[in-house]
Amino acid sequence: DTAVSQTPKYLVTQMGNDKSIKCEQNLGHDTMYWYKQDSKKFLKIMFSYNNKELIINETVPNRFSPKSPDKAHLNLHINSLELGDSAVYFCASSQEWGAYNEQFFGPGTRLTVL
């Protein structure tokens, strides 16, 4: 029974397209995150939502728009895809923001932009 799931696992698309990655957690957590792991393997936070409200928005192009329909879901929509968007994107969740607790990660979505 997967705690944090992401779909799709692989995504190959052309430059200029718009794509979405979905994330769902069944842990009952309040906080969800999106991370990008680039070719240098750096894991950088992009967004964080707490109870459907945006609380972290790092310096990310506004082509990236997170959407949280409810606290169990945090989807990532990317417009006008560029070559530099190729990376592995991880979704994560934690019990509550501000408390000291670990994050639970999804398996990642490998995005390749051609």
Add this chain to the structure above:
Amino acid sequence: DQQVKQNSPSLSVQEGRISILNCDYTNSMFDYFLWYKKYPAEGPTFLISISSIKDKNEDGRFTVFLNKSAKHLSLHIVPSQPGDSAVYFCAAQGTYKYIFGTGTRLKVLA
């Protein structure tokens, strides 16, 4: 501006010996530190954590040490096992900040 650094990109250790992974941070506002382990094609999984009010936390074969004055933490794995071979990330948490280190690939040789 990498606020959390792991200066050793890789480390090889013989099975049964101690593995020591290091992590340095620059921001004194971080007050909680975590270690995650990552296998290929999987997301990171939590391993162990430490609050800034402590200098040591132990969980089985894993011990994390924190030296606040040096802004340095380390993860000790004793004894190391082949299944420990993975990439290890340290992470630092502060108010509205959650920063991961650059990762260290540990290989435990049988």
